[in-house]
Amino acid sequence: MSLISVGTMAFDAIETPFGKTDRIIGGSATYVAYAASNFVKPVQQVSIVGNDFPQEEMDELSSRGVELDGVEIVKDKKSFFWSGKYHLDMNTRDTLVTDLNVLADFDPVIPVSYQGAEFLMLGNLDPKVQLSVIKQMKQRPRLIVMDTMNFWMEIALPKLEEVLKEVDVLMVNDSEARQLSGQFSLVKAAKVIMGMGPKYLIIKKGEHGALLFHENNVFFAPALPLEDVFDPTGAGDTFAGGFIGHLARTKDISFENMKTAIIVGSAMASFCVEKFGPTRLKEITKADIDERIQQFVNLVNFDFSLTSE
Amino acid sequence: MSLISVGTMAFDAIETPFGKTDRIIGGSATYVAYAASNFVKPVQQVSIVGNDFPQEEMDELSSRGVELDGVEIVKDKKSFFWSGKYHLDMNTRDTLVTDLNVLADFDPVIPVSYQGAEFLMLGNLDPKVQLSVIKQMKQRPRLIVMDTMNFWMEIALPKLEEVLKEVDVLMVNDSEARQLSGQFSLVKAAKVIMGMGPKYLIIKKGEHGALLFHENNVFFAPALPLEDVFDPTGAGDTFAGGFIGHLARTKDISFENMKTAIIVGSAMASFCVEKFGPTRLKEITKADIDERIQQFVNLVNFDFSLTSE
Numbered sequence: 001m002s003l004i005s006v007g008t009m010a011f012d013a014i015e016t017p018f019g020k021t022d023r024i025i026g027g028s029a030t031y032v033a034y035a036a037s038n039f040v041k042p043v044q045q046v047s048i049v050g051n052d053f054p055q056e057e058m059d060e061l062s063s064r065g066v067e068l069d070g071v072e073i074v075k076d077k078k079s080f081f082w083s084g085k086y087h088l089d090m091n092t093r094d095t096l097v098t099d100l101n102v103l104a105d106f107d108p109v110i111p112v113s114y115q116g117a118e119f120l121m122l123g124n125l126d127p128k129v130q131l132s133v134i135k136q137m138k139q140r141p142r143l144i145v146m147d148t149m150n151f152w153m154e155i156a157l158p159k160l161e162e163v164l165k166e167v168d169v170l171m172v173n174d175s176e177a178r179q180l181s182g183q184f185s186l187v188k189a190a191k192v193i194m195g196m197g198p199k200y201l202i203i204k205k206g207e208h209g210a211l212l213f214h215e216n217n218v219f220f221a222p223a224l225p226l227e228d229v230f231d232p233t234g235a236g237d238t239f240a241g242g243f244i245g246h247l248a249r250t251k252d253i254s255f256e257n258m259k260t261a262i263i264v265g266s267a268m269a270s271f272c273v274e275k276f277g278p279t280r281l282k283e284i285t286k287a288d289i290d291e292r293i294q295q296f297v298n299l300v301n302f303d304f305s306l307t308s309e
Numbered sequence: 310m311s312l313i314s315v316g317t318m319a320f321d322a323i324e325t326p327f328g329k330t331d332r333i334i335g336g337s338a339t340y341v342a343y344a345a346s347n348f349v350k351p352v353q354q355v356s357i358v359g360n361d362f363p364q365e366e367m368d369e370l371s372s373r374g375v376e377l378d379g380v381e382i383v384k385d386k387k388s389f390f391w392s393g394k395y396h397l398d399m400n401t402r403d404t405l406v407t408d409l410n411v412l413a414d415f416d417p418v419i420p421v422s423y424q425g426a427e428f429l430m431l432g433n434l435d436p437k438v439q440l441s442v443i444k445q446m447k448q449r450p451r452l453i454v455m456d457t458m459n460f461w462m463e464i465a466l467p468k469l470e471e472v473l474k475e476v477d478v479l480m481v482n483d484s485e486a487r488q489l490s491g492q493f494s495l496v497k498a499a500k501v502i503m504g505m506g507p508k509y510l511i512i513k514k515g516e517h518g519a520l521l522f523h524e525n526n527v528f529f530a531p532a533l534p535l536e537d538v539f540d541p542t543g544a545g546d547t548f549a550g551g552f553i554g555h556l557a558r559t560k561d562i563s564f565e566n567m568k569t570a571i572i573v574g575s576a577m578a579s580f581c582v583e584k585f586g587p588t589r590l591k592e593i594t595k596a597d598i599d600e601r602i603q604q605f606v607n608l609v610n611f612d613f614s615l616t617s618e
Contacts, residue, residue, distance in 0.1 A: 088493060184397065187536045208517040211534060220608050222529040225520060227496045259611035293613070299529050300609045302568035304602070 003248045004114055004141070005032040006046040006133050007123020007237070008103060009053060009071065013083035014276060016090070016231050024277035025057050027080065028123035028147065031234040033066045034281040035241025035268040036121070038289060040248040041065030044114045046133065048106045050078040060282070069111040074102045090229045091206050110136040119248045121240060122146040122167070127159040134166050143253050145169040145244050146198075147236070150176050164197035168253075171202040171240055186211065187218070200258060202243070204236055212262050214255045221262045222299060224270040224292070231276045235269040238281065242268030267292040312557045313423055313450070314341045315355040315442050316432020316546070317412060318362060318380065322392035323585060325399070325540050333586035334366050336389065337432035337456065340543040342375045343590040344550025344577040345430070347598060349557040350374030353423045355442065357415045359387040369591070378420040383411045399538045400515050419445040428557045430549060431455040431476070436468040443475050452562050454478040454553050455507075456545070459485050473506035477562075480511040480549055495520065496527070509567060511552070513545055521571050523564045530571045531608060533579040533601070540585045544578040547590065551577030576601040 007029030013022050029047045037043050043066045051074070058068055083097035106129060120141040122130045130146060144167040152160050153176070164170065170193060178184055181192035190201050190213035201213040207229065209222040243265035247253055250260075270292060274280045316338030322331050338356045346352050352375045360383070367377055392406035415438055429450040431439045439455060453476040461469050462485070473479065479502060487493055490501035499510050499522035510522040516538065518531040552574035556562055559569075579601060583589045 185536050185538075187534050205517070208514070209531070218534055218608060219611070220531040220534070221611075222518070222531065225496050225527050225529070227494050229494075256612060260613070263611055297613050299527060302528070302530075302572055303565060304569070304606050 002042055002044055002114070002117045003036055003040050003119040003121065003244060004044045004046060004070075004110070004117040004133075005029050005036065005121045005123065005241070006108060006130070007032060007121075007125060008080050009045075009047040009049050010080035010082060010103075011052075012081070012233060012277060013097070014231055014233050015085040017086065017088050018228065018230050019276070021276045024279075025054075026082065026234060026277055028234075028237040028240075030061075031237035031272065031278060031281070032121055032123060032241035032244075033061055034064070034278050035238045035265075035272075036245030036248070037061075037064040037066055038268070038286070039242070039245035039264070040119075042067045043245075044070060044111075044117060046070035046108045046110065046114070048072045048074065048080075048102045048108070050102045051075050053079045067113075069113055070108065072102075072108070074105070077102045077105075084233070086232065090232050093232075108133060115139070118142045118251075119244055120144045121244045122163075123237065123240070124149050127152055127156050127163045130163045131159065131166070134163070143168050143244070143247060145171065145240065147171045147240060148176070150179055153179050161196060164193075167198050169200040169202060169258075170198040171204060171236070173204045173206070173236070177201070177203045190218075200255075202262065204239065206232070206235075210239070210262055210266060212255075212258055214258070217255060219255075219259045219262065221259075221266045221296070223266060224295060224299065226270065226273065229273045232273050233276075234278060235272045238272040239265040239269040241265070263293060263296050267296055311351055311353055311423070311426045312345055312349050312428040312430065312553060313353045313355060313379075313419070313426040313442075314338050314345065314430045314432065314550070315417060315439070316341060316430075316434060317389050318354075318356040318358050319389035319391060319412075320361075321390070321542055321586060322406070323540055323542050324394040326395065326397050327537065327539050328585070330585045333588075334363075335391065335543060335586055337543075337546040337549075339370075340546035340581065340587060340590070341430055341432060341550035341553075342370055343373070343587050344547045344574075344581075345554030345557070346370075346373040346375055347577070347595070348551070348554035348573070349428075351376045352554075353379060353420075353426060355379035355417045355419065355423070357381045357383065357411045357417070359411045360384050362388045376422075378422055379417065381411075381417070383414070386411045386414075393542070395541065399541050402541075417442060424448070427451045427560075428553055429453045430553045431472075432546065432549075433458050436461055436465050436472045439472045440468065440475070443472070452477050452553070452556060454480065454549065456480045456549055457485070459488050462488050470505060473502075476507050478509040478511060478567075479507040480513060480545070482513045482515070482545070486510070486512045499527075509564075511571065513548065515541070515544075519548070519571055519575060521564075521567055523567070526564060528564075528568045528571065530568075530575045530605070532575060533604060533608065535579065535582065538582045541582050542585075543587060544581045547581040548574040548578040550574070572602060572605050576605055
């Protein structure tokens, strides 16, 4: 039950109210891989890196069942680099530097060995790249999940709309959902966006949790209330990795199971924010994950029988 | 199993992006009574109004099992009046007018017939008034719930701290919890505030739901995602009325039952915001409430068994 994950593998420099790191591994596909590989193997990675991406990181990913045949290494260029600074509320951040480097040339070729994958996670990338990946799949995956961002809505909306017609699940944050739909109400926004193609829509609200929409149904998963959110970088991608990882493991793409997948994604994201970059994701065990999911159960479970007279 | 509700009965003028009303019934105790009377009778009201408060409103409340012996009518003054305007996101509002009128003299006397009440809801009022009510109770109620606001933290903190030592449950919004505790993290804020007296703390986050803290436990209830929030006025008080109404009906003040009570409160608040003022609360039936609570169950329930291998 393989899963293809397409996205960036990169370096980040991050400043939060709690500290600063000048250079740490990042990238959407990195976070997806660290999260999803807890649930499904192989995770078939599609990305591009420069000559500066550490071999130890590649080895670490390999040891977790992440296949790297689809990761292009460009010998004379550097990896994608992003630098940002978070505000006190951790919900907003300023981008300080974006050095595309190798990402400017990213035109992924899906390895023959990846063909037949049943799950496809398209990280936030140029919609032209996302579409190219979909077109390369000889057999359409059972489930295609995509992430995107406001930037593509602004500069590549027609192409983005084309991709939206091809995917099953779209993941965006609340402000992106509003921008894409032109609706302020998230319930109305969801209807508009599902009319654009995706049968399922996940709206991420950061510390305020996530909503899953499908037809007239809606499900809500809270974020775990934490003493400190140390670094939110990668939380959305980690959420995505947990979500699609759970679906791939259970081979069940029903709405009911997507609810559970969102809880799994939220649990994984709650680890991600505890330390800089993917540091915490490398430490956690299956037992840690199970315990964290139980915390989510305790967080939202209540005795419904008491509400009836 | 009677419940005393202390608070304002007033007029509001409200402007939202959806419309405007120049004069509608409002006040914290009004909303608490309309919500709680669905679950428990009598609701023993303690408030103060002027010569302008409509008899039909009093009759309507009476017909719902709200006792008005504790509502003082001041013949030569007007009722409390508040006017506010909501911004597009409905999470923020500007107060345009606050005419205290009768509220300036509010020094409630608990009627003898109210003595022995097991539940006490202290609406947002001068902490000096809240403390006076507690002191007047010959037998301490089983559960005292209080609301307050940033205004009292700024001008009457020592008195507020005195009241906090006497109550079981404090309800505040997220910014008030941060202000009262001096902590940005709500988890840390909760620890500080519970150290000030209340064994239970409810932090209301508006459209982002509510958190219940007790010792090391936390429970989260979402707000129902609505197509439109028409008017948020009174939603917090309606939440409080549903919360304490459910507890009074079930006579169970355990943490487990408080979780359910928070869902009931959230369901009642979700009705409140659908129309101006308490309009919607006057229309709904037991069947409507049951159906709405079921929507909350659907909103958060997921199959935990799927998360284990």
